Amino acid sequence: MRTTNTRKGLSWWGGPVAVMALGLMLAGCQEDNTTASATEEEPPRVAPVMTVSAEEGMVTRNFTGRVEAVQTVNLAFRVGGQLTKLPVRESQLVKEGELIAALDPADYEAAVREAEVNIEQRKLDLDRYETLKDKEVVSQGAYDSAKTAYDLAAVQLDNAKRNLSYTKIYAPYDAIISKRLVDNFTIIDAGTSVIRIQDVHEVQIDINVPERLFAQAREQNLISMTAEFPAHPGKEYPLEYREHSTEADPITQTYRVTLAMPHPDDIQVFPGMTASVRIKARQFGMQGSPGLLVPTSAVAADPERDPYVWIFDPDTNTVSKREVEIGTLYGPYIPVVSGLEEGDMIVTAGVGYLQDGETIRPMK
Numbered sequence: 001m002r003t004t005n006t007r008k009g010l011s012w013w014g015g016p017v018a019v020m021a022l023g024l025m026l027a028g029c030q031e032d033n034t035t036a037s038a039t040e041e042e043p044p045r046v047a048p049v050m051t052v053s054a055e056e057g058m059v060t061r062n063f064t065g066r067v068e069a070v071q072t073v074n075l076a077f078r079v080g081g082q083l084t085k086l087p088v089r090e091s092q093l094v095k096e097g098e099l100i101a102a103l104d105p106a107d108y109e110a111a112v113r114e115a116e117v118n119i120e121q122r123k124l125d126l127d128r129y130e131t132l133k134d135k136e137v138v139s140q141g142a143y144d145s146a147k148t149a150y151d152l153a154a155v156q157l158d159n160a161k162r163n164l165s166y167t168k169i170y171a172p173y174d175a176i177i178s179k180r181l182v183d184n185f186t187i188i189d190a191g192t193s194v195i196r197i198q199d200v201h202e203v204q205i206d207i208n209v210p211e212r213l214f215a216q217a218r219e220q221n222l223i224s225m226t227a228e229f230p231a232h233p234g235k236e237y238p239l240e241y242r243e244h245s246t247e248a249d250p251i252t253q254t255y256r257v258t259l260a261m262p263h264p265d266d267i268q269v270f271p272g273m274t275a276s277v278r279i280k281a282r283q284f285g286m287q288g289s290p291g292l293l294v295p296t297s298a299v300a301a302d303p304e305r306d307p308y309v310w311i312f313d314p315d316t317n318t319v320s321k322r323e324v325e326i327g328t329l330y331g332p333y334i335p336v337v338s339g340l341e342e343g344d345m346i347v348t349a350g351v352g353y354l355q356d357g358e359t360i361r362p363m364k
Helices: 003-042 106-133 140-165 211-216
Strands: 047-050 056-068 072-076 080-086 099-103 168-170 175-180 193-199 203-209 222-228 240-244 254-262 274-282 292-295 306-312 317-323 333-338 343-349 360-363
Touching: 072 203, 099 193, 106 140, 203 211, 203 274, 211 254, 222 240
Parallel strands: 047 360
Antiparallel strands: 047 343, 056 203, 056 274, 072 193, 080 099, 099 168, 175 193, 203 254, 222 274, 240 254, 292 333, 306 317, 306 343
């Protein structure tokens, strides 16, 4: 009976204990399943993403520029006479070597013929004196006088031919006729300006830069310089640096900077026109920094102190680690010398919490 009662007692206690244990087990499984489910359903981490660009870390400055001729020259004859040819008109483009103006050449052609006759006579005299000198009929001094007369005649012929060539003015370079300073058939003296031309083989644009910006300017900082003209809004033309003044304007306290571009084929640009000049440059202190600038928060280092960034794949919304080579820190930016290309998308914050292949939700 005791044995039976004992078994009954165990059976009576065992039932509730077993149920409780089973309940705890089921509760534990349910809790594990809930935790696992919560882990699986946890939303992707939100991370800021940027596209790598050569323009990162730059500033843009806008200036009003004025088109200037490379050089402006007044052309004049080196001899006097009556102007008989003035075939060019104002605003006309002329090529190097093209005839611009000419004087009546009659008097100068006559001077050349006279000099030619004179030198022929002096040559006959010189030959005769040379023969007589060999026969010791004339002295050495007489021969020397004949030789001097011949040499002077040669000089006179050269001068006459040169003066004849001075009766024509040719374009010294590709230029535009800025102004006709005299009318045709005018009698003019030597040195009188006839035509004003402007060298327009390229377009030069002058801008005035305030002294504060001028003091910080470094050529290696420049990223791009462009010009836009009112006649062609929306189209920008690349510019190149030419020169700058070292003396400030006493009134505006600005410095002149000259930029240049090839003469455009699609629009006419003349000296005196205005242009909007846009200069993009890296911030002061970043001159000469190689590579692509990225925020310092985008770069992390592994335990071996090797720098890396997280590359974002927009197709899969995942990130992957990529080692990079970096340069010297410049304030909020750091240059990546190698390992990145323009167009790559990188995470810019929270890089220490990401894992390779992790899915994120990009925040641009």
